[in-house]
Amino acid sequence: MLLDDFSIKTVVIASPQLSADAVSATRVDLAWNAVTGANRYRIGYKERSALVWNALITSDLFSTIDNLKPNTAYDFQIKSETLEGSSPYSATTTITTRTELQDWLSTHNYNLDADLLADDDNDQVPLILEYALGMEPTQAAVSASSEIVIDRTTKWLTLTYSKVRRDVDYEVQTSTDLMNWITAEVDQTYAIDDTFVTAAVPLGIETGRFLRLVVSANAATVGN
Numbered sequence: 001m002l003l004d005d006f007s008i009k010t011v012v013i014a015s016p017q018l019s020a021d022a023v024s025a026t027r028v029d030l031a032w033n034a035v036t037g038a039n040r041y042r043i044g045y046k047e048r049s050a051l052v053w054n055a056l057i058t059s060d061l062f063s064t065i066d067n068l069k070p071n072t073a074y075d076f077q078i079k080s081e082t083l084e085g086s087s088p089y090s091a092t093t094t095i096t097t098r099t100e101l102q103d104w105l106s107t108h109n110y111n112l113d114a115d116l117l118a119d120d121d122n123d124q125v126p127l128i129l130e131y132a133l134g135m136e137p138t139q140a141a142v143s144a145s146s147e148i149v150i151d152r153t154t155k156w157l158t159l160t161y162s163k164v165r166r167d168v169d170y171e172v173q174t175s176t177d178l179m180n181w182i183t184a185e186v187d188q189t190y191a192i193d194d195t196f197v198t199a200a201v202p203l204g205i206e207t208g209r210f211l212r213l214v215v216s217a218n219a220a221t222v223g224n
């Protein structure tokens with residue numbers, strides 16, 4: 001047997017370089033370079049915490065992954081496929097989708113790191129409250145976005161607001177002196193009607209009673 005008659009042909013196929021861009025709360029755009037000889041590319045992607053990869057095959061040099069969860073980390077990798085075989089997968093690229101608040105800021109032409117206390121339409125409603133209550137940040141509010149009512153029959157003071165966001169914490173606080181605010185006495189879900197939530201505090205013998213709504217963006221991941 002003449003070993004010299006044998007030769008092993010080793011084909012080295014390059015992995016593409018993958019770039020990923022979180023363009024919205026539910027979408028990531030991918031792009032990569034062409035690899036000589038490749039007739040298609042296989043993309044693997046999954047939620048960072050998941051074990052199983054999804055696969056997507058294309059002959060293009062870009063792709064859009066849709067229907068992702070907001071504010072969630074995803075892993076991406078890619079390999080090129082030729083008639084002679086496949087490259088190894090590229091190193092994993094991890095990218096986090098935008099938050100729903102960031103999508104809203106972007107829709108209204110704000111930077112993603114805009115000051116959430118800004119009040120460009122001068123209606124005394126800061127950006128984060130415009131978002132939390134579903135208001136227009138560039139049109140001054142013409143009517144109150146929340147309403148405080150005294151029910152003299154049941155002796156409750158109520159505050160009703162529109163709870164429209166999933167990535168905002170809402171809390172109604174009460175005070176008798178406008179200095180010390182507490183939540184302990186407030187029934188946060190006194191009544192719920194669609195997106196309208198009414199919080200209430202019982203009225204006693206105090207001479208003054210106040211309610212206020214406090215909102216803050218939370219970092220919680222929300223499912224879609």
Ligand SMILES: [Ca+2]
Pocket residue numbers: 118119120121122123124125126127130137
């Ligand atoms: Ca405003």
